Amino acid sequence: MEQLQIQAVYLSFATRAFKMHAATNIEQIIQEAQTHNSQNDITGQLIYHGGVFIQLLEGEKSKVQRLLGAIACDRSRHENLTVLFHQPMQERVFSDWSMAYQELDNHSLDIVNSIVPWQKIIRASEEGETVTPDKIFMVFKGLRERL
Ligand SMILES: Cc1cc2nc3c(=O)[nH]c(=O)nc-3n(C[C@H](O)[C@H](O)[C@H](O)COP(=O)(O)O)c2cc1C
Numbered sequence: 001m002e003q004l005q006i007q008a009v010y011l012s013f014a015t016r017a018f019k020m021h022a023a024t025n026i027e028q029i030i031q032e033a034q035t036h037n038s039q040n041d042i043t044g045q046l047i048y049h050g051g052v053f054i055q056l057l058e059g060e061k062s063k064v065q066r067l068l069g070a071i072a073c074d075r076s077r078h079e080n081l082t083v084l085f086h087q088p089m090q091e092r093v094f095s096d097w098s099m100a101y102q103e104l105d106n107h108s109l110d111i112v113n114s115i116v117p118w119q120k121i122i123r124a125s126e127e128g129e130t131v132t133p134d135k136i137f138m139v140f141k142g143l144r145e146r147l
Contacts, residue, residue, distance in 0.1 A: 003060040007093075008068060008086035009136050011125040012078040014051045022048070025077065026101065033099035042067060043094040045140055049104040052122060053078055056140050058092045082125035085133045093140050100147055111142045 018025050026048060037043065042059035055071075057064045064086070072081045094100055102108060104118075112118050116135045124131040 003062065005059065005089040006061045006064050006086050007056060007058045007089045008064050009054065009056050009084045009133075009140075010068065010071075010081050011084055011121065012053045012081040014048075014053065014078050015076060018077045019051055026103070029077070030099055030101050036067075037098040040067070043092050043097055043099070045094050045097065045100040045102065045143070047102055047104060047143065049109065049118065054084075054121065054136075056093065056136075058089055058094060080125075084121075084124060084131070084136060087133060093137065093144060097147070100144070102143055102146065104143075108143055108146055111146070112139050115139050115142055 014022065026046075030046070033046070037059075040059065040063045042057060042063060044056040044058050047054045057067060068083070104112065109118060112121075115138045116131055120129060121131055121136070121139075123129040
């Protein structure tokens with residue numbers, strides 16, 4: 001039987017150690033991610049801004065869950081990971097990317113803020129403020145145009 005495909009989005013906060021060498025550390029994550037994800041048919045995008053990560057993972061449910069587990073245990077690099085949502089996948093947003101990466105510049109941040117304020121997404125992880133999956137997808141789709 002075909003496995004259920006899902007999309008999951010989480011938010012987390014880079015550790016102090018990570019932030020001290022953010023550019024090098026991110027490069028390393030993306031290299032690891034591209035190798036592992038392409039072997040497991042996982043796609044998605046990692047966003048980094050001001051010490052905050054938001055990542056979309058797309059793929060077979062068991063594989064996405066296993067990866068989320070590994071990422072959540074990666075405590076030297078980030079902390080306070082909150083899964084914002086996971087749901088069955090209609091279609092991949094990043095079918096061509098084993099892991100796309102964007103650090104938000106001012107223009108990208110404007111795109112995000114025009115859909116849902118960046119700070120509101122952060123509050124959704126900390127204080128249970130509601131940001132619908134639809135809005136989060138719009139953010140990822142909006143940023144995909146800039147890849
Ligand atoms: C913000 C963040 C995003 C990550 N994204 C991925 C990813 O998409 N794919 C991946 O294989 N590893 C990713 N990693 C690295 C994993 O946490 C972990 O180091 C890697 O999967 C190896 O895990 P393992 O030693 O349990 O096999 C990420 C780490 C961080 C901090």
